[in-house]
Amino acid sequence: MIPAAFDYVRASSLAQVIDLLHDDPDGTKLVAGGHTLLPALKLRLASPALLIDIGSLTELKGIEISETSIKIGALTTHTELLASELLSKELPVFSQAASLIADPQVRNRGTIGGSLANADPAADWPAVVVALQAEIEIAGTNGLRRVAAKDFFVDIFSTVLEPNEILASIHIPQPKAGMRFIYRKIRHPASGFAVVGIAVGVRLQQGVVADISIGVTGAASHAFAGQQAADFLTGRTLSRQNIDQAAKLLSETTECLSDRYASAEYRANLIRIETTRALLALSS
Ligand SMILES: Cc1cc2nc3c(=O)[nH]c(=O)nc-3n(C[C@H](O)[C@H](O)[C@H](O)COP(=O)(O)OP(=O)(O)OC[C@H]3O[C@@H](n4cnc5c(N)ncnc54)[C@H](O)[C@@H]3O)c2cc1C
Incomplete structure (x- = not known):
């Protein structure tokens, strides 16, 4: 349980991080809240030559709300997302989802950027940002680029982030008036991670679905958008x-993970149940 030796730099600017990543992308690791990386170092699942502590970069912190979008810095903690009254007024799904993450100790240290970059298939934020149709802003040697959240997650613990890049912020378009979101999850009893988590956003117009988005986590190798089910419900x-029918479609078209805790069949059933519950909650 003792990490291999590494050099340590406490970064003072984003530009410095990008320079250091450029020098040795494969031998360098970023640490934000450290709630995933430190256990990985101790277990020697990761042995970087250089650890860059990004925890004090104020340029990656905070929540900014404008008329058209909401920007969340990568270093914003789960607790800050839970407690922000301004954000709760705009998008209550943030405090709702944050309250379901682990316990106060983890929420106080863990960051949304660390969670998204880590791409644990059972993490909660990936489903939420997919349903919110967010864009992930990434900084690297060539400047900034943005990727739709639904295209950001590639596989288990894998994203489109290159080793020389850093996740800088999350940008969420202001939802249309009347759009409501909900996040539901079945928690793993030991870790609290999602065995299956479903985030849904719906806007009804005269009783008919005008806009809908669905994000799924926990079920498969990575978070994804439930596009077929959303398309089915649009206009109905x-x-x-x-x-x-939509819940069945989503359940049947997902290639579910199977592990010691939950078989693929069980996860598929949870998708059906949690999607049904989320949509019922948004139906009135
Ligand atoms: C006991 C326990 C229970 C948990 N339960 C839940 C749960 O119920 N739901 C849930 O969603 N999560 C859960 N988590 C995960 C936790 O909430 C954090 O989200 C997670 O640890 C990652 O955030 P972090 O800031 O700690 O990242 P770190 O541990 O610092 O980093 C994680 C990885 O992401 C990389 N990284 C970090 N920030 C960036 C960045 N800005 N750009 C690029 N790469 C970056 C690091 O290099 C590292 O590879 C749990 C964790 C623990 C320890």
Whole structure:
């Protein structure tokens, strides 16, 4: 449980981080809240030559709300997302989802950027940012680029981030008036991570679904958008029959993970149940 030796730099600017990553991308690791990386170092699952502590970079912290979008810095902690009254007023799904993450100790240290960059298939934020149709802003030697959240997650613990890049912020378009979001999860009883987590956003117009987005986590190798189910519901009412059919479609078209705790069949059933519950909650 003792990490291999590494050099340590406490970064003072984003530009410095990018320079250091450029020098040795494969031998360098960033540490934000450290709640995932430190155990990995101790278990020697990661043995970087250089550890860059980005924890004090104020340029990657905070929540900014404008008329058109909401920007969340990568270093914003789960607790800050839970406690922000301003954010809760705009998008209550943030405090709702944050309250379901682990315990106060983890929430106080863990960051949304660390969670997204780590791409644990059972992490909560990936489903939420996919349903919010967010864009992930990435900084690197060539400047900034943005990637739609639905295209950011590639595989288990794998994203489109290159080794010489850093996740800088999350940008969420201001939802249309009347759009409501919900996040539901079945927690693993030991870790609290999502066995299956479903985030849904719906806007109804005269009882018919005008806009809908669905993000899924926990079920498969990485978070993804439930596009087929969303397409099915668009233009339809949220009747029990339509909800059941959409939930079944999402469940049947997902290639579910299987592990010691939950078989693929069990996860598929949880997708069906949690999608149904989320849509029922948004139907009235
Ligand atoms: C006991 C326990 C229970 C947990 N339960 C849950 C849960 O229920 N739900 C949930 O979603 N999560 C859960 N987590 C995960 C936790 O909430 C954090 O989200 C997670 O640890 C990652 O955030 P961090 O800031 O600690 O990242 P770190 O541990 O610092 O980093 C994680 C990885 O991301 C990289 N990284 C970090 N920041 C950036 C960045 N800005 N750009 C590029 N790469 C970056 C690091 O190099 C590292 O590879 C749990 C963790 C623990 C220890």
